[in-house]
Amino acid sequence: MQLARVIGNVVATVKDPNLGGHTLLMLQPISPDRKSVGRAVVALDAMGAGVGEHVFFVRGREATFPFFPGEPPADACVVGIVDSWDVE
Amino acid sequence: MQLARVIGNVVATVKDPNLGGHTLLMLQPISPDRKSVGRAVVALDAMGAGVGEHVFFVRGREATFPFFPGEPPADACVVGIVDSWDVE
Amino acid sequence: MQLARVIGNVVATVKDPNLGGHTLLMLQPISPDRKSVGRAVVALDAMGAGVGEHVFFVRGREATFPFFPGEPPADACVVGIVDSWDVE
């Protein structure tokens, strides 16, 4: 998984029916010292995260697990809202 | 998923039979401020997207979900046409 | 999927038995304007592609789909020979 900051939302009227009802968040992956790293990602939200919050998200097939037995065609999903982290 | 702009089409007469009938789009991934980021991607289209439109696409095994029970050998698929996005 | 040019072949006598009988192609991924992008990839060939041809290939689990019910331990496979592409 990776740390990210929620930076916005994506609006899409025309989308796969199995994405219906899901919030599409725009995430900016960040490093432990809160710098932006790499590309923004469009992710589903399984946690009710809001813009400005720090989260961690999962990529790949596991991004659909929180919606089981639903199978949205998604490869990224927020699975936790981060309270804090500490690094050496 | 990732934001992208549809920049063209790919024509292939000789292809896997399970790709028959599918449109092959050329996508350029973009950042939230509409700059090109990274390599162009050849993707299936589950949404009827046209050149110039902004879309989001899914990678990996989930790229076949919109065609279930079909299983085209594809690792990228457009699953939404983007109306707009807002970022902080 | 990604565009690539077939640049050569790989010879391997000692390989996983489920790769037996498969051609191993060396691919150079290319951009829509035919420049090399990123690393060369060793891929299976489901299409009979030859050196110098432009193809598109699939990565990941889907690379085994063309050989179903066979399950070669492969993560890249040529699934189409490209006639042409057009981009804006």
Place this chain on the structure above:
Amino acid sequence: MQLARVIGNVVATVKDPNLGGHTLLMLQPISPDRKSVGRAVVALDAMGAGVGEHVFFVRGREATFPFFPGEPPADACVVGIVDSWDVE
């Protein structure tokens, strides 16, 4: 898999229920000569690794294998604590 150093922990009260009870480690991938390479990763811990230890971790669907039949929505997991490595 990849070598990494455990550099910290992530605290998240609000997370997917299937992540409950799992430790979330912050890993810094390293090269064989112990230099940091690439982005920090948030990973589950199947081994009881501590901060400062060298480990190797697995990405993708296999990151859930150590917890079978549990299926935490995770794409990275520490699966070994490294005693040593030798390279030419």
Place this chain on the structure above:
Amino acid sequence: MQLARVIGNVVATVKDPNLGGHTLLMLQPISPDRKSVGRAVVALDAMGAGVGEHVFFVRGREATFPFFPGEPPADACVVGIVDSWDVE
């Protein structure tokens, strides 16, 4: 798959039980002209490869195929020892 040179071994006493008995190789991915490209990878060995040999390895879920019905939590595995390759 990708070309690589076997550059060493990894020793890990504490590891997932399903990795028991498996050799852990350190691989350096290489380009067709034998230059190092990208990060070193820790991979299982399904072929009995030795340090200094050129191999190709598979990533992702397919890395477990050679050990079926075993399911080691691994995302990289050597599946062939390369005799030679030729590129244009």
